[in-house]
Amino acid sequence: MTSASIDPSLVTGAWREGDPPGRRTFTDIGDVLLESGRTLPDVRLAYETWGTFDGSNAVLILHALTGDSHVTGDAGPGHPTPGWWNTIVGPGAAIDTDRFFVVAANILGGCQGSTGPASLDPDGLPWGSTFPALTVRDQVRAEVALADRLGIERWHGVIGGSAGGMRALEWAVEHPERVDRLFLLATSAAASAEQIALSRTQVAVIQNDPAWFGGDYYDGPHGPLTGLDLARRIAHIAYRSESELEERFGRTQQDDGRWAVDSYLQHHGAKLVRRFDAGSYVVLTSAMDSHDIGRGRGGTQAALSRITARTVVAGVDSDRLYPLHQQRELADLIPGAGPLAVVKSAFGHDGFLIEFDQVGALARELLQ
Ligand SMILES: CC(=O)SCCNC(=O)CCNC(=O)[C@H](O)C(C)(C)COP(=O)(O)OP(=O)(O)OC[C@H]1O[C@@H](n2cnc3c(N)ncnc32)[C@H](O)[C@@H]1OP(=O)(O)O
Numbered sequence: 001m002t003s004a005s006i007d008p009s010l011v012t013g014a015w016r017e018g019d020p021p022g023r024r025t026f027t028d029i030g031d032v033l034l035e036s037g038r039t040l041p042d043v044r045l046a047y048e049t050w051g052t053f054d055g056s057n058a059v060l061i062l063h064a065l066t067g068d069s070h071v072t073g074d075a076g077p078g079h080p081t082p083g084w085w086n087t088i089v090g091p092g093a094a095i096d097t098d099r100f101f102v103v104a105a106n107i108l109g110g111c112q113g114s115t116g117p118a119s120l121d122p123d124g125l126p127w128g129s130t131f132p133a134l135t136v137r138d139q140v141r142a143e144v145a146l147a148d149r150l151g152i153e154r155w156h157g158v159i160g161g162s163a164g165g166m167r168a169l170e171w172a173v174e175h176p177e178r179v180d181r182l183f184l185l186a187t188s189a190a191a192s193a194e195q196i197a198l199s200r201t202q203v204a205v206i207q208n209d210p211a212w213f214g215g216d217y218y219d220g221p222h223g224p225l226t227g228l229d230l231a232r233r234i235a236h237i238a239y240r241s242e243s244e245l246e247e248r249f250g251r252t253q254q255d256d257g258r259w260a261v262d263s264y265l266q267h268h269g270a271k272l273v274r275r276f277d278a279g280s281y282v283v284l285t286s287a288m289d290s291h292d293i294g295r296g297r298g299g300t301q302a303a304l305s306r307i308t309a310r311t312v313v314a315g316v317d318s319d320r321l322y323p324l325h326q327q328r329e330l331a332d333l334i335p336g337a338g339p340l341a342v343v344k345s346a347f348g349h350d351g352f353l354i355e356f357d358q359v360g361a362l363a364r365e366l367l368q
C-alpha cells in the first residue's frame, strides 16, 4: 500500500476556481435536466477551441475518463501536461486546425473546470456527496448545450475514444442530424460485466479510504489519495497488455527492492493523484457503467440503426478492456460504418493514446 511520492498537501488534482485557466474558456449553460429526473443547476463547462469556424467545419473531440479539454498545445499554466493528442491535432496534422474548428470540453462531472463534485453547490459549499449521479446521456446533454451556445448546429466530425467514444456514440444516436462523421475508438455499445466489475472495484477502493468521508472531504486536510492512487493502479493494469507488461518488466526487481512493474504502477497512481479529483473519478467511472446505447431505445441494434453519420469504428488489437469484438459489433450494426479498423499496438487499451500515426490516418481519412 505504499504510495510513492504523494504530497498530501496536494489534496487532489482538481482544477479550482482561481487556478490559472490555461487556455480554457468557460461557459455557463444553466440547468441540466438529468436522466434521473434531477436537475443539476448552474452548470459550467470548460472548453478549448482551435482554428476558425466557417459554419460547417466544426469537429468535436471527446476525451476519455481522466482526460481534459487540452487535446493539443504546450504544457503551461493550468495545464501540467501537453495535449493528450498533440501530434494528431494541430496545424497541418491529421485533424488539421488550419482547416477544422476543433472543440474539446471537459466532461460534465469532471475536475478540470467543468461542474463536478468539487464545484460549489447553490449554497456555496462543495457538492461532495450531494452531487447527483450522472449518465453518459447527461454528459452529452451538457455538450449539446455547449454546441448550441457556440452556434454549432451540425458537427463535421465527432470523435472519441473509450469514455469519449461512449459520448460520441450517444451524440450520433440521439442527435443524428447534428453529426456528419463519427469516429469511435476503443469503445463499446454498452459497458460490459468486466468493465463494470473493474470500475466498481476501483470505486470501492476509493470509498473505503478513511479520507473519503462519504464524499465530503473537500474541506478536510486532504482527500482519499490512497484510494485514488490504488484505483488508478488497478485501472492501469487493464489499460496495458499482458505481453507488454511481461516484456517491459518481467520479473525484474529494482535496486530499491520493488518489482519494476509495481514501481511503474505506483508511478502512474501517484501521477493521477496530482492531477485528478477522487470524487470526479467516482462520478465519471459510475457514468461509464451507465453506458448502454440501447437502453430505452429498443435495444442496441435499434439504437445504432438511427445513426446517419459516415462512421469509422476502430479498436486496438491488444485491448483487453475494450476487446475488438465490442467494436466489431458497432461496425456491424452502424449503417454507415465501414469495416472495423484495427489499430496494431503492443500497448492495449492505451494504444488509442499512443498509436498516433495509425489513429491519425484513420481520422484524416474520415474527415476528408
Ligand atoms: C484521452 C484521455 O482522456 S487520457 C489523458 C492522458 N492519459 C493519461 O494520463 C493516462 C495515463 N497515462 C497513460 O496511460 C500513459 O502514460 C500514456 C497513454 C499517456 C502514455 O503511454 P506511454 O507513452 O506508453 O507511457 P508509459 O505507460 O510507459 O509511462 C511512462 C512513465 O512511466 C514511468 N516508468 C516507466 N517504468 C517505470 C518504473 N519501473 N518505475 C517507475 N516509473 C516508471 C516513466 O518514467 C514515465 O514517467 P512520466 O510519464 O512521468 O514521464
Ligand SMILES: N[C@@H](CCO)C(=O)O
Residues within 6 Å of the ligand: 064, 065, 066, 067, 161, 162, 163, 239, 350, 353
Ligand atoms: N488512459 C485513459 C484510459 C481510459 O480510457 C484515461 O485515463 O482516460
